[in-house]
Amino acid sequence: MLPAISDIERLLAALPDVAVAEELLGVVARVSLADAVPALVAIKAAGYESLVDFDGIDTGELIELTYRLRSYALDTELYVKTSVAYGGTIESVWYEYPSALMPERETAELLGLHLAGHPNPKRLLTTDGVPPLLRKDVLIRSVEEVKAR
């Protein structure tokens, strides 16, 4: 179910540059990178007790991060989006949402970001030296390229 946009706007009123809108994805609150953690803290305090998904998208200009939050009590879901420059640093939110522990590691590793405040900021899925695979400038080899090696 979708939360009321006015409720989310009220919740994040103290933060500058917040835009809340209903999109095809659902109700999305877009915040600046600096406001992402305060926004998530406020949202959790409002009853969104579970971070059920976290991922990043390489838009071609920067990395867009999407937090998917759920309140079981309110039976609603909310998306929070923020953006970070290539090679930038994101603040871990594991102490608010422990479910972010592994998804944050994965996103940082596969999109070439740095993690701040994470208790175990190691790679999750790949070994040292593997490039950030989900970046658009990292290409996968075609069959012809592999055969030609």
Next chain:
Amino acid sequence: MTDTCEETLGVGLLCEGQHDPGTPPAGLRRAPSGVDGLTTEHLIINMGPQHPSTHGVLRMLIEVDGEEIVAAEVSVGYLHRGIEKLAEHRRYDAIGTLMDRGDYVSGMMGEHAFAMAAEKLMEVEVPRKAHWLRSLASELNRLASHLVWYGTFGLDTGGMGQFLYAMRDREALLDILEALSGQRMMFNYIRPGGVVADLPLGLEEKIRTFLSTFDMYLEEHDQLLGGNEIFQSRVKGIGVIDRGIAQCFGLTGANLRAAGVDFDVRKARPYAAYQELDFEVPLGTKGDAWDRYMVRMEEMRQSARMIAQLIDGMPEGPHTAKVPRVIRPNAGEVYASVESSRGETGIHLVSDGTEHPYRMHYRGPSLYAAQALEEILPGHLIADVVMIIGSTDIMLGELDR
């Protein structure tokens, strides 16, 4: 039972001060070896990635004080195949094959989640019969998957017989799924717009024959394992994932419902034919390994109930909508999720209007269950580890993607 992350994280063995940013969670905060004076020197045991009880290639670093675990770290990635990256280079109708290789024991659900996400972007109306066939395929697959869990969970506790009986029933289910989709595991049956094929002649009768004995067999399974006092004494009270831990670690599926949280995507966000089906969502109370066992056994009974309803009420009509040979959905961003055998499987799909997805993120419930192990294992004995892992029913193919 605790209701918030703060309360939960405050009660772990090594959880004091957990609220402060930068202080690691219990499983990651290793006590320096031998510094606590009165205890033995701590050992770090490397469990996996080939350990038979780790259900795939999970590796765990376990720090023990004698027989007791003081910290655990889950190390994953051994099955990483880059499914999300590969999806960016596949056409929409070919991505089902990748989803099958995520959670390879219940591939139908992964295909279903992706198809739903693509359909949201395509604005295509899926025929009613396709919805029913999708639910039928999913529930058959859920039974097959839960039987694998049941059999291997018993193996973890030292039983052997129940595994053979479970495989007998799963074999019948795989025969049915093969007749339906042409494949035993990598189905590629549910595709954007509908399903690949209608029910073949004679399959309805085959499913009815299976159902005529399955309820009885399921009771036998339950008696064989759940009725065994040794099994009960080994799983009751261990691996408690209460409501607070389940919610703040993002758990879904039977692991969440065993903690008493009434959330099943099939009921809470109905999709396919589930709105038209009569079924119940079993819940646990304590959230221990026994509750997770009970919830999954009851889920099998409910799945069998649903399969009977789906066969009886299968509507007439086309099994797929008309979709172009090369699918180019509208540009946009959607999220779709289904209740898979292990919890909520979600697809975050971004399209730029071309024949390949711009980005596909695959949310597997096993990742969240695996990271919760770091919180719940401390305080248990080494012998409990395999049972706790087994009770969470994680699937490494889906975790690593």
